[in-house]
Amino acid sequence: MNIFIQIFGKIIAPAANRFNRALKKPEITQKNLQKELFRRFTQSEYGKSLNIIHWRQIPIVEYQDIESCINNLTSEPIIFYEKTSGSRSAAKLIPYTKALRRSFNHMFCVWAHDLIVNGPKFSTGRIYFCISPQLTPPADVTTLQDDSQYLDGWLRAILSHFLVSPPGIQHIHNAEEFKHKLSQALLLAEDLEIISIWSPSFLKVILDYIYSHHKQLAESLKTKISAERYNLLLAPPEYSKLWRHLKLISCWDSANAADGAQTLRKLFPGVLVQGKGLLATEAPMTIPLIPAKGCVPMLDEVFFEFEDEKGNIHLLHELKKAEVYEIIISQKGGLYRYRIKDRVRVTHFYHATPCLEFIGRTQEISDLVGEKLHSEFVRQVLDNLPLAETNFKTFIPTHIPTARYILLLDTANTDTLELAEKLDTLLQQSPQYRHARLLDQLAPASIIVNPHAAEILSLHKTREGKKWGDLKHDILNTVPINRELLSELSNVF
Structure with a gap:
């Protein structure tokens, strides 16, 4: 294993160890987090306006309920907004604070440590993080340029040495140009080991582009790649031969993404195609752990409440195996008792914590x-x-x-x-x-x-x-x- 990967694993080990200890005592971990979040709530303009003294008095809300006061949800400065799909409108903006970004940072560290310790034996560490092109006019508010910006600066600095990222690609406004530039970058990365995307169809689009334009791509890269790689590209591509070092594809693999993930497994036999768990713009909710054989909740960063089909509210430690629940989250960016509109099923327990499988959005x-x-x-x-x-x-x-x-x-x-x-x-x-x-x-x-x-x-x-x-x-x-x-x-x- 690359010495830098080993050092990185040691740097993030304390975060992973704390998380694993939390999984053994979910009730206490969640209760302590709830107290911290309630303190944050009462310090915010939103909390002060409601004059609430008990957690259960906080109203369960959807985005449209808090849209008018989106800037008053937290006393911590908002560092940027991230656009996502709205629940009852075309789009919504989620405020990000340093505390919320640290939640995503913590999730990444736990995930990466698990892969280093329990996953494939990485040697190069070369990784492609999903970068979305700016296909629409830029917004008037500060938003993320690429998915690595969910992470803190120190972590981005470490990862920058391993990232496959053509300069300026996130500013491309033309979809065909974006696919061409990204295809070139991925083909140049012969030592690519990890691909981290959201939808499996995103990667399939790029692979289809490579297949349809393989001769054109071969000629454009002829002076930059080996003769063997050039000849591989002249013929209809075999993806597993183009990226012989690829060991991991991280993507959605539940609900409607299941078929797409299975397609990637067929295209890349021998590569671990790992589901991302339940990860939304609003919060990191669940994370896959190899020893858990499933996805565990980020119980030390997000406070969870679960609504059953009868409308009853349950806490994390009260969940029952095989039951289906709708998630209500409270996180460190100012969303309190927020109906995320995701449904999960309890598959089994790891340590004392329920493992949650995403089964889809609510019926809307x-x-x-x-x-x-x-x-x-x-x-x-x-x-x-x-x-x-x-x-x-x-x-x-x-x-x-x-x-x-x-x-x-x-x-x-x-x-x-x-x-x-x-x-x-x-x-x-x-x-x-x-x-x-x-x-x-x-x-x-x-x-x-x-x-x-x-x-x-x-x-x-x-x-x-x-x-x-x-x-x-x-x-x-x-x-x-x-x-x-x-x-x-x-x-x-």
């Missing part, structure tokens, strides 16, 4: 590749389409033949190609949807007009054991439809 969210479309946003989009004569409409996701959305109508008096183009334009008011479209993670939205659409969907659901009379057709279907149902809906008779 559709998320194929990270676009996180909300039913209220979709409703607003459809309200701006000329659908006055339409009696039935529902917006459905599918992976057939690739990730995309379909607007299903019973009738339309407008040219469907024009309607689809306007639909896709309106959907791109969501930054995440637009980002996924520009990177070809999502194909353009399309229209299917079928006068029997409602009946076909109803009959399909009854075959799943549901009662026809109890069925409701939501404006946004959150479960991707399969090939059989799509074929049936496309067959207009």
Whole structure:
């Protein structure tokens, strides 16, 4: 193992050891954190305005409930805002403080230490962190330029010696140029060992670009790569041969990302494709640990409450195996009793702490590749389409033949190609949807007009054991439809 990796492992070992001790006493760890967060809450302008003396008096909120006072949630200075999908609107801004960034920093140190001790035997340490291009005009507020900025300066300084990052790539405004530059950088990194991304489809887009442009890329890199590597690129690429040292791909692998992660496992046999756990812009919530054989909560940085299907609130140490809960978080950036709208299942326990599996968003969210479309946003989009004569409409996701959305109508008096183009334009008011479209993670939205659409969907659901009379057709279907149902809906008779 590289001497620098060994030294880095020793530097971050104390954080990992503290975390492992916390896993053995979740109730005490969470209670101490709760006290600290309540003190922060009472010192904030938001907390003072509510005049609250007990934790349970703090209201459980969603983003729209606190949007008007987003700058008053914490007494600590806000160092930047990070844009994410809103729960009931196209976008939202999450304030970051130094304390919140330290939470992400702590998560990274625990994760990295586990990999160094229990994971593949790294030798070069070369890593690609997901860098998102600036495909839309820059915002008026300070946001992250790349994912390494979730970390503190000292850690970024250490990692900078191992990062694969072409200069200025985050400022590229053209998706094709971004894919070309990133492909070149990755191909130059023959000693690449780690790829850390969010959606597995992001990496698949880049791999597809390399496959389609391999000869062009080979010629552009001819003077910078070995003759052997040049010849590998002249032929249709075999990815496992292009990156022989690759040992780890870290990405989402739960819910709708499961198929994409499995595709990467097939493309890179022998490489550890590890799920990221539950990691959101708002907070680091769970982290994969190899000895745990699952994802454990970041219980020393985030205070967790869990709502069951009956609306009862439970604490971390009160959770039961196999039960499903919706997460409510309180973190160090000023979000208190915040409904994150993620659902988890307790798979097993590690030490005394429950391991949590992400099973999806609440039923209002559709998320194929990270676009996180909300039913209220979709409703607003459809309200701006000329659908006055339409009696039935529902917006459905599918992976057939690739990730995309379909607007299903019973009738339309407008040219469907024009309607689809306007639909896709309106959907791109969501930054995440637009980002996924520009990177070809999502194909353009399309229209299917079928006068029997409602009946076909109803009959399909009854075959799943549901009662026809109890069925409701939501404006946004959150479960991707399969090939059989799509074929049936496309067959207009």
